[in-house]
Amino acid sequence: MSMRPVSVIVVGAGLAGLSAAVRLSKSGLRVTVFDARGRVGGRVWTVRDTFASGQYAEAGAEFIDDAHTEIRQLVKEFGLTLSPVVRRGFSFALFERSGGTARVLSGDGAWKAIAEAAAPLVREYEAAQYRWNCVAVRDIAACSVAQWLNNIRADKTLRAIVRSLRGFFLADPEELSLLMLIDQLASDSPGRQAMFRIEGGNDRLPHKMAGELGEAVHLDSEVVAVEQDRASVRVSIQDHTGRRSVARGDYLVLALPASTLRAIRIRPALPREQAKAIASLKYGRVTKALLQFDRRFWNSNARGRAYGTDSPVGAIWDANEGSAGQPGILTLMAGGRGSGTLRRILSHRRTQGIRARLEWLHPADAQLMRSRVITWENDPWACGGYAVFTPEFDPTLREQLGRRHRRILFAGEHISTRWQGYMNGAVETGFRAAAEVKQLMSRVSYRGQ
Known part of the structure; x- marks a missing residue:
């Protein structure tokens, strides 16, 4: 008699969920x-x-680094190609308040200034072996970056450099845990790795994975409740018309951001510490403005094509340097409070407001042709860009975010300890969830259940 194949339900068709699903399907x-x-x-x-x-x-999500092994592996598996971008790395453009003149610093120089100021804390973190659950690290975590800058009596330049990181961390210094900055400095400075995008668009990868899964992927299907017992899981689903149905499986992978995961009713309830971790994790505010001009005026600037700035428009980079034709697209990415500021500039002053903020790039008579503005905190299925650890988050709870709950496993960039905030973090945790399912199956087989 043939045995029924093991069934796994995956909630979330982003990179984390699809990575888990493809690995499980191949098995x-x-x-x-x-x-x-x-x-x-x-x-x-x-x-x-x-x-x-x-x-x-x-x-x-935009950039893939040299060290992003898991997503690069998937790109290769699905016959896609990576195109090198931002070859000169990110520089820093600093402004005197709202003035139009920028002082440009090299990326290495700016990060060196931060690293020198934070060196004692980095050594402390390294001595703690990068563990988030020791007393010394808890003290770092409870301090905001803004408070630290005050404690060390940072000068105006260092404060401006750190504020320019809003487009990287998606949080202002006042709301960002110092531990996030120290953790980044202890691993590497952003922008030192070569950066890539997927040729033809990053979403070609999830579309390829979904294509391989075929009819197993169901869209417009919101999961509202989950129940499990010793033998199975049951998932309650609501479609766009409000009609409900139930799906049953042996295991469940919840590949959702914590921001939306906490809205799902899970029975039996998650352990108290895990529920607290998910409930207290914040997500960064971020607005991306994609601006197509009739010519790439930023190319005439010999200093670079990508900047972190302390301006309300946030980080700036060439969105499609590999594309043919004279027009080009400039990305503005404003994180933290800058997200709302950029939206107000676009709403009230429109083209004139943006041009005023870009004068230091010398747009001259360049014409804005088309634009698209995306605000991720207003997206109901994301509620933000990516996870941000604030001073209020208890660092000892971080490991709880990805802890298995009986037959329920978790995936997503917020769970990754090395690649949190990156596409690679999503893929890495998707792979891990798939491996955990197979481990659970092995235990069941061994016990003869």
Whole structure:
């Protein structure tokens, strides 16, 4: 008599969920994927329907680094190609309040200034072996970056450099845990690795993975409740018409951001510490403005094509330097409070407001052709860009975010300890969730259950 194949339900058709689903499917398991959105990819989204000349730009996750092993492996598996971008790395453009003149610092020079100021804390963190659950690290975590700058009596330049990181951490110094900055400095300075995008758009990867899974992927399907017992899991699903149904499986992978995961009713309830970790994790506010001009005026600037800035427009970079044609797309990415400020500039002053903020790049008579603005905190299925650890988050709870709950496993960039905030963090944790399912199956087989 043939045995029934093991079935796994995956909730979330972003990179984390699809990575888990593809790995499980390749292992011969029956996989079903549900996502509340009408598209796959989650926070990976390439905008193609807005711009002239067939150009496109990334509305969500953008850069893949040299060291991002897991996603690079998937890119290769699915026959895609990586294109090098931002070859000169990110520089820092600092402004005197709202003035239009920028003082440009090299990325290495700016990060060196931060690293020198934070060196004692980095050594302390290294001595703690990068563990978030020891007393010394808890003290660092409870301090905001702004408070630390005050404690060391930082000068105006260092404060401006750190504020320029809003486009990286998606949080202002006042709301960012110092531990996030120290953790970054202890691993590496951003921008030192070579950076890439997927040729043709980053969302080609989730579309390829979903294509391999075929009819196993169900969109417009919001999961509202989960129940499990000793033998199975049951998932309650609501479609866009409000009609409800139930799916049953042997295991469940919840590949959702904590911001939306906490809205799902889970029975039996999650352990208290795990529920607290999920409930207290914040997500960064971020607005991306994709601006297509009739010519790439930023190319004439010999200093670079990518900047972190302390301006309200946030970080700036060439969104499609590999595209043919004279028009080009410039990305503005404003994190933290800058997200709302950028939206107000776009709403009230429109083109004139943006041009005023870009005068230091010498746009001259360049014309804005088309634009697209995406605010991730207003997206109901993300509620923010990516996870941000604030001073209020208890660092000892971090390991709880990805802890298995009986037959329920978790995946997502917020769970990754090395690649949190990156696409690679999503893929890495998706792979890990798939491996955990197979380990659980092995235990059951060994026990003869």
